[in-house]
Amino acid sequence: SWADAYTRFGAKPNRTPCSAQALRKRVLKDGMMPSINPIVDLYNAVSLKYAIPVGGENYDAYAGRPLLTVADGRERFETVMNGEVVIENPLPGEVIWRDDAGVTCRRWNWRQGTRTRLDATDRRMWFVLESLETMPVGALAEASDMLVEGLNTLMPDCLVFAQRIAV
Numbered sequence: 610s611w612a613d614a615y616t617r618f619g620a621k622p623n624r625t626p627c628s629a630q631a632l633r634k635r636v637l638k639d640g641m642m643p644s645i646n647p648i649v650d651l652y653n654a655v656s657l658k659y660a661i662p663v664g665g666e667n668y669d670a671y672a673g674r675p676l677l678t679v680a681d682g683r684e685r686f687e688t689v690m691n692g693e694v695v696i697e698n699p700l701p702g703e704v705i706w707r708d709d710a711g712v713t714c715r716r717w718n719w720r721q722g723t724r725t726r727l728d729a730t731d732r733r734m735w736f737v738l739e740s741l742e743t744m745p746v747g748a749l750a751e752a753s754d755m756l757v758e759g760l761n762t763l764m765p766d767c768l769v770f771a772q773r774i775a776v
């Protein structure tokens with residue numbers, strides 16, 4: 610379903626797959642999931658188990674509210690290339706996550722920017738579990754429950770607020 614969705618907005622899913630497919634490909638190639646930090650490792654595990662894109666964001670790094678939209682091509686996307694910070698622009702018509710300061714994730718959920726990337730020391734975080742119509746609602750709820758249980762295990766005193774949004 611994700612490959613079809615990516616094709617519909619002009620992306621090449623073999624070159625720029627959704628985050629869940631890219632993670633699965635890396636695990637199959639390397640034989641293990643890359644470890645980044647406990648929080649990212651948790652949501653990557655949820656992504657692998659349920660075959661859905663899961664993202665984590667530093668809430669305090671956001672300027673305004675997150676928005677899933679279509680790029681006009683002038684938006685700024687901060688990333689790293691060869692160890693150096695660079696600014697890219699999404700292609701016109703590309704599906705992006707953005708805030709008031711620019712793009713936070715390119716090609717829907719393919720590549721997260723550096724500005725809002727989640728670090729294990731961040732105090733406030735938000736997560737997005739993205740599903741398409743082919744995923745049963747019950748499976749999405751199970752994935753959400755797995756993430757919340759993991760967060761409560763890693764940070765026993767954390768407060769979790771969940772909200773389901775259908776688009």
